[in-house]
Amino acid sequence: MKLNPCxxxxxxxxLSDDYLxxxxxxxxxxxxxxxxxxxxxxxxxxxxxxxHNPLHQAMLNSLMKRYAVNGKISDVGMPIYDRECLKxxxxxxxxxxxxxxxxxx
Ligand SMILES: [Zn+2]
Numbered sequence: 001m002k003l004n005p006c007x008x009x010x011x012x013x014x015l016s017d018d019y020l021x022x023x024x025x026x027x028x029x030x031x032x033x034x035x036x037x038x039x040x041x042x043x044x045x046x047x048x049x050x051x052h053n054p055l056h057q058a059m060l061n062s063l064m065k066r067y068a069v070n071g072k073i074s075d076v077g078m079p080i081y082d083r084e085c086l087k088x089x090x091x092x093x094x095x096x097x098x099x100x101x102x103x104x105x
Contacts, residue, residue: 001042004049007057008033013042013048024048036105047105048091059085060094060104072101 003013018037022044025034031051035051038044050055063085067073069095073095075083086102089095095102 001045001049003045006031006033007051007054015044017041050105053092053094056089056092056094060089063089064104072103074101076100 003015005011006013006028008043009026009028011026011031013024014027015022015024017023021037021039022041023037023067024044024047026032035044035047037046051060063073064065064071065077067082073086075086078086082097086095090097090102093105095104
């Protein structure tokens with residue numbers, strides 16, 4: 001499966017593993033973008049490729065900065081505009097939903 005270029009700098013991406021876990025990172029040494037570590041190679045690749053859209057990434061960063069608690073976001077009490085952003089990111093597969101809380105892949 002092909003890796004999309006880095007959403008921030010456009011450099012190529014590479015898959016790495018430490019025998020137990022897989023992650024994908026940008027090959028540009030000045031750019032510290034990488035996915036979480038995943039048990040399965042395909043999950044790491046999927047997570048990276050889903051984060052390709054720079055607009056979605058910017059929305060995600062902004063929401064995480066303002067609302068995330070322990071890396072998760074609740075939409076309870078959130079302004080409608082931000083709730084729409086959250087919903088869009090969920091629909092685009094950038095965020096997943098578990099027990100009423102959204103979190104990045
Ligand atoms: Zn990069």
